Amino acid sequence: MASPNRFEHIGFDDFRRFAQDESMSKYERIGFPDSYRQGFEGAIFEDICAKLSNLKKTSRTVVDIGPGCSDLPKMLIDLCASNEHALTLIDSQEMLDLLDNAPFIDKLPAMYPQCPEWVAAQAGKVDVILCYSVLHYVFVDVSFFRFLDVSLSLLAPGGQMLIGDIPNISKRKRFFASETGTQFHKDYMNTDEPPNVEFNRIEHDQIDDAVVMSLIQRARAQGFDAYVLPQNEALPMANRREDILIVRP
Template identity: 35%
Template sequence: MLDEFQKNSIKPYIEMAKEKKIGLTQSAGRYAEDSGKEEFIWKDIQEKLCLVQSGSLLDLGVGFGPLASKIINYCIKEKKTGYFYDIPEVIENLRTEWSAPNIYFLKGFFPYDAGEFLDSDIKFDSILVYSVIHYTSKPFEFIKEAARKLKIGGRMLIADIPNVDKKGRFLCTENGRKFHASYKKIPLNEVPIYKDQADFVLKNENQNKVINDQLISKILVEFRAFGYDVYVLPQNEDLPFSKTREDILLIRNY
């Protein structure tokens, strides 16, 4: 069952889907000025997941922006099995745009509505969770359930993670403040000063604070104990939020 945080987190996307605001960079949680950077994001995803060697992909929280278009079209063109999971309002829009024998759309709020899918025998070479994990209040449980669908030898990329501690480390530096001022097109003296990352975390209530260093460490330790290789990866500099976000790659060994 969704809690209030989760219900509130998806409201903007429900409204955009109802208004048919498909294909916009903003519909994927990025800013309008980042339009066009999906090409860099897609290249980064392909490299980290080694998609050229993959026959099947599960995209959890696919969305309906330009990145979703690239991923779905890639699966169709390259004849790779693609399963795309998102809230009903998003999936209904995608179904009006794409239809192919190797493409499947699943609707619901993962993992709460995914019992039948999770219990099915189908597994994937690749699983993508891009800029999604901060919309849940139980990120570790989300990742653990998703990993059930990974084949032995498969790769799962949890990407664009807005680690609040990482963001705080960056924005409490002079370089971070200058970057923020330039990005937001505001004077430097309007950018808050934080004494350290803990000060940033304390003073910013609009962050999902369960997405933090502790979560990253828990994923590393526990999934390695489960038999996965786990890597924390930086984002390329040409990605929209590379200064404040990071990725995790899971590789299932057995």
């Protein structure tokens, strides 16, 4: 099993390489050790569907930014087939080649949002945008605000965007400063030493509360409703990750 540190500070080109590496598991190819995803993706998809209520409707336009190649996009493909949604998958060609083809699926090989012609054609037409376990990689390749602004321009009235599985270093610190988090750390690391937690310290190249709240504020300033939501407790990293839901009224 790969070390979690193996997947720090990686970007779009790294995932293109991972997609072609047959020595890696389907979870490692999307940046996770097997223990972080194996056996959990059903619960993850259930949590996603609970937040993106438009997925439960029929004949909607759905976009998945950075779907990767694990079972999660396959679950989305099956749901879209059942509910007659039109689905666009945006990722590297190498990742997209690992996913099924179907008449209702449009595969867009691009490093989003660097696909201006597609963005212009879809402006104001998308009912669901899913971006799961991707935002922290945007750090490497694209401006946060450009990523957000382009995405908001796609949403139709009533459209929903879920920026999911955000590793918030501030939330992580709050957890590991608690009694529950301290015991979790000791059990996981097999140690008697408590975790080292430093508040009021800038962590470079990390998403913190300031980043999360700035995305919320920027979306609201453009006329969208935006919320920070907890993950279901059954999810593997719910104690240190959270989601942002944005809705066009």
